[in-house]
Amino acid sequence: MKRRHLLASAAAGLALAFAGAAQAQMDKVKACFVYVGPIGDGGWTYQHHQGALDVQKAFGDKVEIAWQESVPEGADAERVMTQMALSGCNIIFATSFGYMDAVNAVAAKFPNVKFEHATGFKREHPNVSTYNARFYEGRAVQGTIAGRMTKTNKIGYIASYPIPEVIMGINSYFLHARKVNPDVELSVVWAFTWFDPAKEADAARALIDQGVDVIASHTDSTAPLAEAAKTGGKVIGFGQASDMAEYKPTPRVSSIIDNWGPYYVKRVGALLDGTYEQADAWEGIAGGEVLIGEITEAVPPEVKAEAEAMRDAIAAGTYHPFTGPINKQDGTPWLAEGEVAPDGDLLGMDFYIEGIKGEIPR
The missing domain is CATH 3.40.50.2300 (Response regulator)
Incomplete structure (x- = not known):
């Protein structure tokens, strides 16, 4: 039931330098989002969804977005992400801490799909990245x-x-x-x-x-x-x-x-132009993710x-x-x-x- 970070194992993650080759360019990306609450919550999930809409605005018909609201943290999240991967999602943004184990479990089964986990610290596979805000x-x-x-x-x-x-x-x-x-x-x-x-x-x-x-x-x-x-x-x-x-x-x-739009646009853009690599991001006021x-x-x-x-x-x-x-x-x-x-x-x-x-x- 915990959406964001847990204890000290998170600390080591930020210092890692990630390997991971850049990907080939893509003509079109399907970007999918897993939300812990409804997009009308007026807070956390609403703001993540605004970021998803920013992706659509930035790239137009080069990007298709899809999402699932109110996904419980646990087995349901693993099922939803599996369905998303099977449906052709090229990148899946899992926007709650409690999705962490599900992200890594599904990522192992779909090595060609990119997974981005908000506020987590586990990157057990080269196709898993993490991001957070200060x-x-x-x-x-x-x-x-x-x-x-x-x-x-x-x-x-x-x-x-x-x-x-x-x-x-x-x-x-x-x-x-x-x-x-x-x-x-x-x-x-x-x-x-x-x-x-x-x-x-x-x-x-x-x-x-x-x-x-x-x-x-x-x-x-x-x-x-x-x-x-x-x-x-x-x-x-x-x-x-x-x-x-x-x-x-x-x-x-x-x-x-929480201004997630710039990060989402950056990561989807990197898939499109072939520069995408595994990453761990923790930005704040200076980076524009905290306004x-x-x-x-x-x-x-x-x-x-x-x-x-x-x-x-x-x-x-x-x-x-x-x-x-x-x-x-x-x-x-x-x-x-x-x-x-x-x-x-x-x-x-x-x-x-x-x-x-x-x-x-x-």
């Missing part, structure tokens, strides 16, 4: 806004599953809220779902009942923003995965937008400027959200003064940083 960079921007905007000094985070991607986001959000507001306290509610509007709404209400007035979420629907909207302006939040612009200018005061949605007029100009300056510094490579000194939750040192977290530490992150209360579910 969402924690966007959380740093959101945390800055949260720390400045909270009136109760209580901010919240709706978490999906206890995997490194989510823990990275929690830590980055809190770290940057605490930097601008030392009195901030963070409450985390684990929803144990990627897309379940009812559960997400319950999680948002639980946070609001605790006095939280700024909510970030790592789930895929607009339900948390809908709950925030019911408070009459007392609670604000952020778009997650897509802009969720229907909730502007408040409660949605900004957003993290910060408009910061609305509900945010004071000085706070907006501060958040945008952080965004720009991350993009320029002059600031890394995990720069020491940072301790782990139990007070033991993690990063020394000025030290930047290695990618391996981030991809295997299984701990809270100092100041966050509560435990990570195991």
Whole structure:
């Protein structure tokens, strides 16, 4: 049930240099997409589908796209990908962490089909590539806004599953809220779902009942923003995965937008022109895969400027959200003064940083 990365074995993957010969040019490509939720979820799957549509726009009749929505992680995913391979798909994008084993199992049976797995780390066959985005960079921007905007000094985070991607986001959000507001306290509610509007709404209400007035979420629907909207302006939040612009200018005061289109266009284009090779990609704000949605007029100009300056510094490579000194939750040192977290530490992150209360579910 986990869509994105798991623990430390992910760390080694990013450092690998991949072999794999470039392919022959293709006159036409059939690109297929496996989605964990509905394309109308307003978040994660919606944004992946926008990327698929970008491929169609970029290449016209040179590309055929196909997709399957709401595919459970497990045996169903293996069945769907097998059917896609048999139907003539040249490249299959599997857009959820829990598809990882299915991707590698099916790839072994169809060596001439290319498989791209979002947020995974296993590349057991030369026709399997992986790709991801540095969402924690966007959380740093959101945390800055949260720390400045909270009136109760209580901010919240709706978490999906206890995997490194989510823990990275929690830590980055809190770290940057605490930097601008030392009195901030963070409450985390684990929803144990990627897309379940009812559960997400319950999680948002639980946070609001605790006095939280700024909510970030790592789930895929607009339900948390809908709950925030019911408070009459007392609670604000952020778009997650897509802009969720229907909730502007408040409660949605900004957003993290997952911009998959450039990657999908690049990879399908490489199949067409014969330059495709196995790869592992992890881009962020600088690469354009993580976008910060408009910061609305509900945010004071000085706070907006501060958040945008952080965004720009991350993009320029002059600031890394995990720069020491940072301790782990139990007070033991993690990063020394000025030290930047290695990618391996981030991809295997299984701990809270100092100041966050509560435990990570195991």
